[in-house]
Amino acid sequence: MRSLHDCPAPAKLNLFLHVVGRRADGYHLLQSVFQLVDRADTLHFDLRDDELIVRTTEVPGVPADQDLIVRALRLLQAEYARRHGRLPPGIDVAVEKILPMGGGLGGGSSDAATALMAANRLWQAGLSQQELMDLGLPLGADIPFFLFGETAFAEGVGERLLPVRGPDCWYVIIEPGVAVPTPAIFSAPDLTRDTGRVIISDFSSSYEVSGKHRGFGKNDLQDVAERLFPPVAQAVEWLGRHGDARMTGSGACVFCAFSSEREADQVVALVPGTWRAWKAHSLSRHPMKSLLQNQ
Numbered sequence: 001m002r003s004l005h006d007c008p009a010p011a012k013l014n015l016f017l018h019v020v021g022r023r024a025d026g027y028h029l030l031q032s033v034f035q036l037v038d039r040a041d042t043l044h045f046d047l048r049d050d051e052l053i054v055r056t057t058e059v060p061g062v063p064a065d066q067d068l069i070v071r072a073l074r075l076l077q078a079e080y081a082r083r084h085g086r087l088p089p090g091i092d093v094a095v096e097k098i099l100p101m102g103g104g105l106g107g108g109s110s111d112a113a114t115a116l117m118a119a120n121r122l123w124q125a126g127l128s129q130q131e132l133m134d135l136g137l138p139l140g141a142d143i144p145f146f147l148f149g150e151t152a153f154a155e156g157v158g159e160r161l162l163p164v165r166g167p168d169c170w171y172v173i174i175e176p177g178v179a180v181p182t183p184a185i186f187s188a189p190d191l192t193r194d195t196g197r198v199i200i201s202d203f204s205s206s207y208e209v210s211g212k213h214r215g216f217g218k219n220d221l222q223d224v225a226e227r228l229f230p231p232v233a234q235a236v237e238w239l240g241r242h243g244d245a246r247m248t249g250s251g252a253c254v255f256c257a258f259s260s261e262r263e264a265d266q267v268v269a270l271v272p273g274t275w276r277a278w279k280a281h282s283l284s285r286h287p288m289k290s291l292l293q294n295q
């Protein structure tokens with residue numbers, strides 16, 4: 001096989017996100033439930049006749065050498081060389097980006113995870129899911145989740161993952177039009193860093209008992225993001241009129257769950273024209289898994 005085209009890199013939502021502590025290196029210890037949704041960037045991969053990793057499309061604001069896709073592919077290429085004593089062929093990668101950067105949807109991490117899954121297959125590199133997760137973690141805290149590829153309860157910095165049943169529902173997502181840099185949120189002095197730990201069954205039973213509309217817990221990064229980026233606060237306030245609206249990740253995007261597509265459509269139609277908004281359905285499994293199974 002020399003090509004893998006139309007590979008999806010879906011967005012994630014953090015249904016809740018608690019900061020429960022801090023590691024000695026400054027990284028924050030989190031508890032979160034990660035949910036995949038069916039809106040995705042699309043990536044295309046073609047093996048080359050040389051050993052270069054080449055991004056063939058422009059991504060505004062992201063030079064190719066800094067792109068998480070290119071960095072992830074180079075890491076896997078080096079790991080292959082370590083195991084097999086020779087470099088595998090290079091790859092041309094084309095990216096169709098629709099997920100906003102600095103949106104809290106994990107777009108860059110998802111692109112990198114899809115690239116690792118695709119290249120592992122194209123090169124027949126044979127790394128296990130856990131080996132790919134370990135390889136990706138230093139590039140971005142969300143990469144292990146996308147490789148894990150199922151709704152997950154996450155601990156640590158996001159690398160300790162347990163499968164969990166998420167709500168089967170529609171989400172309305174608002175892009176408030178600002179890019180939030182993750183470090184700006186985690187370095188804020190007033191960030192809540194001591195939320196009490198929850199146990200996984202608290203989350204599962206909350207969705208079973210109280211239905212889909214009242215989310216579990218909260219996003220501890222939201223207060224800081226709302227203060228530093230007022231459009232986030234405005235989007236939370238507006239969407240909050242229709243349900244339990246909250247921010248995903250370190251922002252900026254804001255989401256709210258609905259049980260029917262019709263309700264989601266109605267709310268999307270009402271969103272003020274200054275914001276981009278869309279609906280998405282929850283996904284229980286990463287679409288790359290089916291795509292690779294059917295190859």
Ligand SMILES: C[C@](O)(CO)[C@H](O)COP(=O)(O)OP(=O)(O)OC[C@H]1O[C@@H](n2ccc(N)nc2=O)[C@H](O)[C@@H]1O
Binds near residue numbers: 017139140143157186
């Ligand atoms: C907040 C989340 O979106 C939740 O899904 C992610 O944990 C953020 O993941 P990410 O955007 O991939 O972030 P990274 O590139 O790994 O980290 C960016 C910076 O944010 C801070 N950071 C990030 C994650 C974390 N658990 N604690 C931190 O303190 C660190 O200063 C780090 O240098």
Ligand SMILES: Nc1ncnc2c1ncn2[C@@H]1O[C@H](COP(=O)(O)OP(=O)(O)OP(=O)(O)O)[C@@H](O)[C@H]1O
Binds near residue numbers: 066069103109182251
């Ligand atoms: N392929 C990529 N797509 C998007 N951003 C990338 C990519 N490669 C590197 N980046 C860099 O990563 C930064 C964060 O982008 P990303 O879309 O992952 O943010 P995010 O959705 O806020 O992520 P998170 O939820 O993990 O905080 C961008 O501002 C950009 O500089």
